Amino acid sequence: MNNAFVKGETTGDWKLSEADGESWGKYGSLDANQDGAVSFEEFSSGVELPALKWDGKVTRNVVYKRAGSETLLMDIYEPRQPTDGKAPVLYYTHGGGWSGGSKEISGDIQRVFEHLTDRGFVCVSLMYRLVKMWNPKDTVRMRDCVVDCRDGLRFLKKHEHELNIDMTRVVAFGSSAGGHLAQLLTFSGADDFPGDDTLHSHKAEVAAGISWFGPSDFRDTSLFEWSGSNKKFSSDHWARLITKSKTFDYETAEPDVRRMTEELSPIWWLRKDSAPLLHIHGDKDFVIPPQHAEHLKKAAERCDADVTVQMVTGAGHGWWTPGIEPDRSTVIRMTVNFAQTRALR
Template sequence: MTTNTDEILEIDNQKVEVAAYENITYSQPIGRLTDRSINLKMDILKPRVDRKLPAVLYIPGGGFIRSHKESSIQQRLALAEAGYLVASIEYRTVPSGKFPDALVDVKSAIRFLKANAEKYGLSRNKIAVMGASAGGYLAALTGTTNEHTSFDLGDFLEEDSSVNAIIDLYGVSNLGNIAKDFSEETQKKHESAASSEALFLNGIPPFDDPQDDLSKLIQKSDPAVYISADTPPFLIMHGDKDQIVSPSQSSYLYDALKESGISAKKYIVKNAEHGGSYWVQPEIIKIFVDFLDEHIN
């Protein structure tokens, strides 16, 4: 006769449970093509803990033509498990928006989080912004335009949109040099008026009538132009095998930050491309968490 015995497991209960809140409307701006409001939403991952949490606003990439808030779930979940409330957002893209609409949306999301700090249990003065590719560009622009109230439009204007730290992953910096390190053929493609960055700056004809020539718009949209004493610390990372955004874009922004005396760290990740599995490895996640722990925890 056999006897069934229970196996007793002793578990070190260290990992926090994470709750998900989806499709929260944070802003309803007017679209450029339809003149109707766009219902912009965010998703929130929140550790189940009994304290106010530092927050990370995640901005997805998408070449200025899409903004899927569901992107980068492994990175976002890892940050939530590390003790951060993580809000990921969608924002206006071509053709419903052009510069600076996406930046306005990011700042609206920051003000929304601060206005609802009690509801969601976050610490309103401990907020970082993180993004990849086009999202990295918007994260950088958000950081360098700290205290630039001209980009604060919409609701919750009693709140400020300042943030405390920036993580920029293989982001664009100067929209005129996205392909600087690449072939002449690739560079010419980016010089086209039909390139996604040109449409992001100028909008879609005939609905949008450009007010400035492209060179002026490139300068106006450059995060480095806005660097000031109010710019928060930066973490910048780029893969040396990136064939979408030139690695020199990260070097350009990093050099501008350091020249202005802003705290900044830069890592070039060997063999990493534009996105992909390198960016979810434990070594990379640890760099994110260590940076956030230093600056907003």
């Protein structure tokens, strides 16, 4: 990540401006709304990651659906060791604020993929439609991100025999916005979020989910406040993502807006019989504040749902800060072990 944005995580100011000198010269062209600053969403939307150099077999750019003018793709990473029978699946949904990001993997996500493909998993990473927040003419909303991710599961179910995968052993996994999507895939059902008519008959549930610092509830925007410093997530921000309108207030919203907000809030779906979830969150996260983890934990306790919340002391929006506890390698090991044990039940 660009150093200016790492610094921004410490201060709560997630903007890149001319004051950042060399960084502005490199990334200033990403200022889509021409307000003199590059937001984290604009930065994420404009930067493409190179494809990972993978020493195992990977099938890239598999078309799983078409939505309007967009062709949506997934990459399928096969087990790096021979396996007997059908493989369990790690199903990865990327972060990027629902408006940016890429299916290409790197860093800690790559490490999770490496460990699990060594243990016989097929790992899948997919792209989904992104919300063009600064284009009022674009109709894609956050809900479409969820629909696409659900359709990706349906596509895998449709082709499970030729892919030699076991769709009863799927673990959804994501970070940040992708963590939110993973929570929704874990708690909602196979018939929820219908999308492509040619895929809907292929029912696909997940056995478990893993969320790294994903938000859990949009009905209460105070959950996104962190000591008054996080101006990035204003009510206008959520309006652009959820409703494509200029303002947002759940308490006073029209019934259709309230319903949309509810179904995009993972906690709204949480029940005693929901699939198990591991949620890992830094206690110094300025982007998705840690109260989301606390809120999720309390909701799970109220309905006796199988949700494990692990706080990481000293961590922000990721695991790169030195001295965090548990440390980076432990977080990755917890993630891998949870996926393996839950997929093998």
